[in-house]
Amino acid sequence: MTSRVRRAGRRLLPVAFAAAVGGGVVAGGAAPAAAGPSIGVKIYDPVPDTAALFREWKRLGIDTAFVSTTLAESGTFVPAARRAGFRTFVITPVFFNPEYLAAHPDAWAITGRGAKAKDDWVEFVCPSHEDYRKERARYALSLLERQRPDGLSLDFIRHFVFWEQVRPKARIDPLDTTCFCPRCLARFERETGLAVPAAAETSPRAAAEWLLDHESEKWTRWRAGLVTSWVEGVVRDARRVAPGVKINLHLVPWGESDYQDGPIRVAGQDVRALAPLADFVSPMCYAHMLHRDPAWVGRVVRDLTARVAVPVLPSIEVKESYRQEPLTDAFFAAALDAALAPPSGGVVFWSWPPLAEDEAKQEIVSRRAR
Numbered sequence: 477m478t479s480r481v482r483r484a485g486r487r488l489l490p491v492a493f494a495a496a497v498g499g500g501v502v503a504g505g506a507a508p509a510a511a512g513p514s515i516g517v518k519i520y521d522p523v524p525d526t527a528a529l530f531r532e533w534k535r536l537g538i539d540t541a542f543v544s545t546t547l548a549e550s551g552t553f554v555p556a557a558r559r560a561g562f563r564t565f566v567i568t569p570v571f572f573n574p575e576y577l578a579a580h581p582d583a584w585a586i587t588g589r590g591a592k593a594k595d596d597w598v599e600f601v602c603p604s605h606e607d608y609r610k611e612r613a614r615y616a617l618s619l620l621e622r623q624r625p626d627g628l629s630l631d632f633i634r635h636f637v638f639w640e641q642v643r644p645k646a647r648i649d650p651l652d653t654t655c656f657c658p659r660c661l662a663r664f665e666r667e668t669g670l671a672v673p674a675a676a677e678t679s680p681r682a683a684a685e686w687l688l689d690h691e692s693e694k695w696t697r698w699r700a701g702l703v704t705s706w707v708e709g710v711v712r713d714a715r716r717v718a719p720g721v722k723i724n725l726h727l728v729p730w731g732e733s734d735y736q737d738g739p740i741r742v743a744g745q746d747v748r749a750l751a752p753l754a755d756f757v758s759p760m761c762y763a764h765m766l767h768r769d770p771a772w773v774g775r776v777v778r779d780l781t782a783r784v785a786v787p788v789l790p791s792i793e794v795k796e797s798y799r800q801e802p803l804t805d806a807f808f809a810a811a812l813d814a815a816l817a818p819p820s821g822g823v824v825f826w827s828w829p830p831l832a833e834d835e836a837k838q839e840i841v842s843r844r845a846r
C-alpha cells in the first residue's frame with residue numbers, strides 16, 4: 477500500500493520506529509506487517525466472523541490489532557490475526573483490577589482522604605502490594621508465552637485517577653491522589669531513609685498532608701518509581717521470554733505541566749523514565765470526551781515526542797462517550813488528521829465496534845489510508 481499516510485509517515489520515521497517495526501524476529505515467529513506508520517485498532521470482544529473482520533481491516537488500511545486479554549484468552553484470535561498479517565498487541569491492564577480487589581480487600585490503593593481508590597468503574601490496586609506486583613508480572617509473561625502476540629500494550633501503568641472525567645481547567649486535589657496506605661508509607665521510609673511522623677503512620681490524611689508539605693518532590697519521584705520499576709522488571713523478563721517482543725505503554729493524554737505536573741504528580745507516570753523501556757508510547761487522546769478540540773491531539777503528540785525517543789502512537793476515539801453530544805464525522809476526521817500529522821508514529825482507533833457500524837467514519841479512515 478502506498479498511501480499518503482504511509483508515505484508521509486515513512487518520510488519522517490525516527491530511526492527507533494523503523495527498527496521497532498521492521499526488525500526481523502518477533503515473538504511467535506511470523507513476519508509482522510511491513511514497516512510504516514502503525515494504523516491500529518483496539519478490540520475487546522470476539523466477533524462472529526474473524527476472516528470477514530480481517531478483510532475489513534485490510535480494506536481500511538488497519539495493520540495492527542490491540543486485543544483485550546479476554547479476547548486473547550478466548551482462543552484463536554491472536555494467532556489468526558498474526559497469520560492474516562496483522563501485528564498483534566495484548567492490552568494488559570496493570571494497576572486497575574476490580575476482580576483482584578474483590579478477592580483481596582487489603583490490596584486497595586488509598587487516597588489522601590483515607591478512601592479506597594475508587595471512582596465509578598475505576599478501581600486501583602496499591603502499587604506497593606508485592607504479591608500483586610509479582611502476580612501481574614507473571615500474568616503478563618504468561619500472555620506472551622501462551623498467546624505469542626508481537627507485543628504487550630501495558631495499560632493502567634499508573635496511579636489512580638479517573639482522567640477521562642478531568643476537564644481542561646480542572647484542578648486535581650493532591651488529597652485525591654494515591655497511595656497513602658501503611659504499606660506504601662513503610663516502603664517509602666525504608667527506601668528513602670526518611671521518617672514520616674508517628675501520627676501520620678496510621679492516618680492517610682495526616683501522612684498525605686505531611687508528605688505533600690514537607691517532602692513533596694521526594695514523594696512524587698518515589699511513587700512514580702513504583703510504576704517505573706514494575707514496568708522495568710516486566711520488560712526485562714518479557715524480552716528474555718520472547719526476544720523481539722514489542723512493548724507499548726498507554727499514557728494519560730496530558731502535557732508535562734498540565735494539572736500542575738499531572739503526569740508524574742497525579743498519574744505517577746514518569747514519561748522520561750518509562751519511554752526508554754518501551755518501543756512505543758500511546759497517549760489516549762480522547763479529545764471529544766475530554767472537551768478538547770481535535771487539534772489538541774496533535775499538541776499532545778508533539779509535546780510527548782519532544783520528551784521521548786520512541787514513536788508516539790496516539791489513540792483516538794471513534795464515538796462519543798461520557799457525554800451526550802455526538803462525535804461528528806468532521807470532528808473525527810480532524811482528530812485523525814491531527815493524530816497522523818508528523819511527528820506521529822501512527823494512530824490507534826478506540827475502538828472497533830463503533831467503527832464497524834459507522835460507514836461514514838470508515839470512509840474517512842480508508843480515504844486517509846489510500
Ligand SMILES: [Zn+2]
Pocket residue numbers: 584585586602603604605655656657658659660661
Ligand atoms: Zn499503598
